[in-house]
Structure formats: structure tokens, C-alpha cells
Amino acid sequence: MEFLLAILIGGLFSAAIYMILRRSIIKLIIGLSFLAHAANLLIFTLGRVIRGKAPLIQEGSKHITETVADPLPQALILTAIVIGFGVTAFTIVLIQQVYQSVGVDDSDKLKASDQ
Amino acid sequence: MNAIVIAPIVFPLILGLITLTLWQNRKMQEIANVIGSAVMVLISILLMKMVLSDGILVTQAGNWPAPFGISIVADTFSAIMVVISSVMGLAIAIYSISSMKNGFVLSDMLQKRQQFGYYPLLNIMYMGINGAFLTGDLFNMYVWFEVLLISSFILLSLDGTKLQIEGTFKYVTINLLSSAFFLIGVGFLYSLTGTLNMADLAVKIPQVENQSMVTVISMFFLVSFGIKAAIFPLFFWLPSSYHTPPISISAIFAGMLTKVGVYSLIRVFTLIFITDVAYTHTIILWISALTMFVGVLGAASQYDMRRILSFHIISQIGYMIFGLALFTPLAIAGAVFYIMHHIIVKANLFLVAGLVKRVGGSYDIRKVGGLVNTYPFLAVMFLIPALSLAGIPPLSGFWSKFFVVKAALELQEYFLVFVALLVGLLTLYSMTKIWNEAFWKNNPEKIPAKELVAGLFSKQNIFMTIPIILLALITLSIGFNPEPFYQIADRAAHELMNPSIYINKVLGGAQ
Numbered sequence: 001m002e003f004l005l006a007i008l009i010g011g012l013f014s015a016a017i018y019m020i021l022r023r024s025i026i027k028l029i030i031g032l033s034f035l036a037h038a039a040n041l042l043i044f045t046l047g048r049v050i051r052g053k054a055p056l057i058q059e060g061s062k063h064i065t066e067t068v069a070d071p072l073p074q075a076l077i078l079t080a081i082v083i084g085f086g087v088t089a090f091t092i093v094l095i096q097q098v099y100q101s102v103g104v105d106d107s108d109k110l111k112a113s114d115q
Numbered sequence: 116m117n118a119i120v121i122a123p124i125v126f127p128l129i130l131g132l133i134t135l136t137l138w139q140n141r142k143m144q145e146i147a148n149v150i151g152s153a154v155m156v157l158i159s160i161l162l163m164k165m166v167l168s169d170g171i172l173v174t175q176a177g178n179w180p181a182p183f184g185i186s187i188v189a190d191t192f193s194a195i196m197v198v199i200s201s202v203m204g205l206a207i208a209i210y211s212i213s214s215m216k217n218g219f220v221l222s223d224m225l226q227k228r229q230q231f232g233y234y235p236l237l238n239i240m241y242m243g244i245n246g247a248f249l250t251g252d253l254f255n256m257y258v259w260f261e262v263l264l265i266s267s268f269i270l271l272s273l274d275g276t277k278l279q280i281e282g283t284f285k286y287v288t289i290n291l292l293s294s295a296f297f298l299i300g301v302g303f304l305y306s307l308t309g310t311l312n313m314a315d316l317a318v319k320i321p322q323v324e325n326q327s328m329v330t331v332i333s334m335f336f337l338v339s340f341g342i343k344a345a346i347f348p349l350f351f352w353l354p355s356s357y358h359t360p361p362i363s364i365s366a367i368f369a370g371m372l373t374k375v376g377v378y379s380l381i382r383v384f385t386l387i388f389i390t391d392v393a394y395t396h397t398i399i400l401w402i403s404a405l406t407m408f409v410g411v412l413g414a415a416s417q418y419d420m421r422r423i424l425s426f427h428i429i430s431q432i433g434y435m436i437f438g439l440a441l442f443t444p445l446a447i448a449g450a451v452f453y454i455m456h457h458i459i460v461k462a463n464l465f466l467v468a469g470l471v472k473r474v475g476g477s478y479d480i481r482k483v484g485g486l487v488n489t490y491p492f493l494a495v496m497f498l499i500p501a502l503s504l505a506g507i508p509p510l511s512g513f514w515s516k517f518f519v520v521k522a523a524l525e526l527q528e529y530f531l532v533f534v535a536l537l538v539g540l541l542t543l544y545s546m547t548k549i550w551n552e553a554f555w556k557n558n559p560e561k562i563p564a565k566e567l568v569a570g571l572f573s574k575q576n577i578f579m580t581i582p583i584i585l586l587a588l589i590t591l592s593i594g595f596n597p598e599p600f601y602q603i604a605d606r607a608a609h610e611l612m613n614p615s616i617y618i619n620k621v622l623g624g625a626q
Contacts, residue, residue: 020292025284032291039298046306073305076254080298083261090268091287098284101277113282114355 047073344376
């Protein structure tokens with residue numbers, strides 16, 4: 001499972017970098033979303049993927065005795081996904097504004113604020 | 116629970132909500148914001164006093180004991196940053212009263228847009244900034260970064276002009292990249308140590324077997340915080356976005372936001388990533404020299420006051436990182452002192468630029484002139500922060516450069532000392548350029564239209580002048596009486612260089 005996830009994460013990172021390096025601003029935003037997803041999946045995988053073992057203490061026992069899934073990375077990812085969702089919503093509105101003011105979908109044309 | 120530690124986070128939220136409910140009434144918003152910001156200054160000074168008398172203050176969110184819950188920690192360094200951010204908040208609150216209105220600066224439509232969200236967003240941003248300063252948990256720091264970033268995105272694009280939208284686009288893109296790097300670093304750290312509490316990390320990192328992995332992770336954090344702090348070669352977003360919003364927003368961004376990045380760099384590279392100082396801090400050292408030099412060269416080719424000042428932010432960031440990279444108690448104290456001085460001076464220069472635009476009609480220094488005759492007081496108010504930025508004794512910039520350079524001399528880094536002093540000279544050159552063009556030379560055109568020319572203390576400009584005088588007085592008091600400020604910086608450096616104090620307080624002092 002970890003092996004498959006690692007390949008998926010690698011694929012997402014390379015797709016993200018490819019998209020970010022494109023000149024189209026829409027593809028840039030898609031690339032940034034890929035990057036965020038790749039980072040989230042990375043945290044998920046780094047927290048060890050353990051299947052079907054909820055982190056619950058058995059009745060009568062005071063400690064967790066066997067290997068269980070770690071709930072914390074999932075909580076972190078949940079936070080990161082929610083934040084990423086809000087930011088993506090903002091960037092989509094922003095690129096619509098950029099397109100309205102520049103008129104082309106080309107990040108090379110965004111030179112006005114650099115001069 | 117220690118309420119004073121979380122007050123600097125909670126209070127701006129409350130103030131933001133109050134200003135949000137008053138959004139139909141501009142006057143009330145202004146009054147509420149000024150009073151609230153003044154209260155915030157008192158809260159932060161109280162926090163500072165308590166930190167100075169009782170040492171590091173810790174509160175655990177939800178009373179979960181230290182490595183499990185989120186710790187909110189106020190050490191001397193955090194307290195210094197919170198005090199400065201609240202002083203800046205007060206200055207900007209007063210400045211905004213004049214600068215954000217008056218028909219000749221902004222059209223009615225733009226004023227309306229600003230009415231919608233300016234004050235609430237500003238306060239939410241302070242919440243994020245103070246949260247980032249006070250948190251003791253790495254993932255929590257990520258969340259505070261996002262809070263301040265999202266508010267800053269909107270503040271930057273509030274007017275919706277073409278320049279602003281383009282500037283915001285660049286700013287948003289690079290900051291999302293930085294956040295992704297941060298998250299990746301956090302993920303790797305968690306998998307190595309199983310904790311994200313900074314004090315706990317500081318305990319567990321030296322026990323990690325695979326130390327080369329720790330160094331790799333530290334580079335993720337260097338890139339992520341480096342983008343936010345605008346270090347070489349990650350600074351290009353700054354001069355292409357900071358000059359676009361209204362000047363009061365530029366000033367607070369210039370003063371505080373990059374310094375949040377510097378704060379985080381200093382925090383993680385004095386507390387967590389100190390296992391391979393010879394490697395990591397040498398990288399930071401060379402980055403700092405390049406940051407100083409490239410920043411000041413960038414400024415030399417510019418004629419827009421705001422862009423000159425933006426490039427100077429980069430160059431000054433270099434000095435702070437320089438202090439961190441030298442990694443001796445004196446150097447860290449110098450870096451902390453530098454941050455204290457820099458935020459006040461840099462924001463003040465932006466505020467002066469706003470006033471120059473108001474009375475001279477343009478940010479482009481080629482188009483204004485003769486202000487030394489028409490506004491001699493403004494000329495003096497420009498000279499104080501400008502000479503301080505360049506490091507002329509006895510102003511505050513001299514002392515901050517003195518401490519950093521002295522630390523470098525003790526380590527016999529003569530080449531870097533040479534770079535630092537040369538950059539000081541070039542800074543003086545650019546400040547002289549602004550002085551010659553905007554103040555000294557004759558006005559290239561006739562005096563601008565009559566309604567533009569109002570005295571500094573006239574009704575429409577008075578609220579822009581007050582914060583400038585306030586910040587200039589702080590600069591002068593740091594300059595002529597550096598001893599107490601240095602002692603506080605020294606204390607902060609002592610705590611930063613001895614992480615065991617921090618670790619014991621956070622992990623041992625569960626309440």
C-alpha cells in the first residue's frame with residue numbers, strides 16, 4: 001500500500017511541477033492544487049498506513065498494546081484540506097480577475113507590476 | 116490557563132468582529148479600531164512585563180499536557196514581536212483615518228470597496244501574525260500563516276486595479292508554494308519524531324539516527340520561511356507586489372509580514388535544527404550576504420519611492436539572517452535588535468512616502484521636488500528614518516548594524532563584514548537619492564493644484580502626520596538610549612541560544 005501511495009505522490013508532484021511551469025495561469029492554479037494534494041498524501045503516508053486498527057484502548061486495559069493507526073496525520077490533513085479549499089476558491093476568483101484585466105491566459109504578459 | 120498569553124491572539128479577533136459589525140459606519144469603524152489598537156498595545160506591554168518578570172509564559176490549549184496539546188508560548192522574543200506588531204497596529208490605525216479617504220486619492224468606488232473589509236481584514240491579519248509569534252506548535256504555526264496569508268491576499272487586491280491584481284497573483288502563487296514546502300517539512304518531521312510540539316521536537320531531533328534526513332528537512336523549512344522572509348533568491352515576489360496596495364497596507368506588509376518569516380527562521384534554526392550548525396548555518400550565512408547585496412543593488416535602479424523601499428526590505432532582511440547565521444549570543448541579540456529597529460523604521464518610511472504622495476502628488480521621485488522648502492517638517496521626518504536605515508550614528512540603525520558587525524568581527528568573517536558595511540554605504544546612497552530628488556531639487560512642475568496642498572497639520576493630513584512623529588520618536592529613543600532595548604534583545608538571545616530554558620518551561624511547566 002505504501003509503495004502504491006509513494007508512486008501516486010511522486011506522480012502528483014511531477015504533474016504539479018509540470019503544470020506550475022506552464023505559462024497558462026489556469027494550469028498554474030491546477031498545478032498548485034496538485035502540489036497541495038501531493039503534500040497532504042505525503043503526510044498521510046508518512047504517518048504509516050495501518051489498516052483496520054482503530055486507535056481505541058480496549059476495555060479494562062490502560063494502554064494501547066498493539067500497533068494501531070495514528071489519527072493525528074489525518075487530523076492534520078483534514079485541516080490542510082479545508083484551508084486549501086478556501087485558498088483555491090480565492091485563487092479561482094483571482095485568476096478570473098486577472099483574465100479580465102489582462103485579457104490573455106499567459107503569465108508572461110503579467111509584467112505591469114514589475115516595471 | 117494563562118489568559119494574557121492568548122490575549123494577543125483573541126483580542127484582534129474580537130476587534131475584527133466588532134469592526135465587521137460596524138461595516139456600514141465608517142466613522143464608528145475608525146474609532147473602534149483606534150481604541151482597540153490602543154488597548155492591544157496595553158495588552159502587549161502587559162505581556163512583555165510579565166515575561167520580563169516571570170520568564171517564559173506557557174499556556175496549554177484545552178489543558179492537554181505539553182507534547183499532546185497545542186502549547187502557546189510567550190518567550191522574550193515572541194513578546195518583543197507582539198509588542199512591535201501592536202505598536203504598528205496603532206500607527207496604521209491612526210494613519211488609515213486620513214490616508215484611506217479624501218476624494219483626490221481614491222475614487223468613491225474604491226472607498227466603498229475598502230469600507231467592506233479593510234478594518235476587519237487588518238485585524239484578522241494581526242491575529243494571524245500574533246498567533247504565529249506565540250504558538251509553540253509547528254502545525255499550529257502553519258495554520259496561523261494561512262490565517263494571515265488569506266487576509267493579506269484580500270488586503271492586497273482590495274481595490275481591484277490591474278496592478279494590484281497582477282501583484283496579488285504573484286504574491287498568492289509564491290506563497291502557496293511556500294505553504295506546500297512547509298507542509299512537506301512538517302510531514303517529514305512528524306514521521307521522524309512523532310511530534311510537532313517545538314519543544315518536544317528540540318528534545319527528539321538530536322536522538323534521531325538519520326541526521327542527514329534532519330538536514331534535508333531543515334532545507335524545506337529554509338525554503339518555505341525564506342520565501343516568506345524574501346531572502347535571496349526567493350525575493351522576486353516582494354518588489355512586484357508590495358508597491359501596489361494603498362500605502363497603509365504597504366507599510367504594514369513591509370513592516371510585519373516578511374518579519375514573520377524571519378521570526379520563524381530564527382525560531383526553528385535556534386531551537387530545532389541545531390544539530391548540524393556548521394552546514395545549515397553556513398548556507399544561511401552566504402544567503403544572507405547575497406540577500407543584502409542584491410537587495411540594495413535592486414533599489415539603485417528604481418525611481419518609485421515604494422519600490423526603492425521594497426528592495427531595501429530585502430537588503431535589510433539580509434542583516435537579520437546574517438545575525439542568525441553567525442549563531443553567537445551577540446549576533447542573535449543583534450538580529451533581534453535589528454528586527455525591532457527595522458520594523459519601526461521601514462514602516463515609517465512607507466508612511467512618509469504616503470505623505471509625500473499626498474503633498475507632492477506622486478510616488479515617482481522624478482516628478483516631485485522642492486519639498487524641503489514647502490514642507491521642511493516632512494523633510495526632517497523623512498531624514499530620521501532614512502538615516503537610521505542607512506546606519507548613521509546615533510540613530511537606531513547604527514546600533515543594530517554595530518551589534519551584528521561586531522559579532523561578525525569576533526568570528527573573523529572579514530569578507531562578510533566588508534559586504535555588510537558596503538551595503539550600508541549603498542543604502543545611504545539610495546536614501547540620498549530620494550532626498551535629492553523628492554526634497555532637495557526644485558519642483559519640476561508648478562506647485563500642484565491648490566486643493567492638494569494642505570499643511571501637514573491641517574484637518575485632512577493630521578492623522579497621517581501623528582503616526583509618523585510617533586514612530587520617529589521611537590526610532591530616536593532607540594538611538595539615543597539603546598541600553599534597555601539591547602538588554603531585552605540580549606535576554607531574548609540568551610533564551611534562544613539556550614533552548615533548554617524553553618524546553619523545560621514548555622514540557623515541565625504543565626498547568
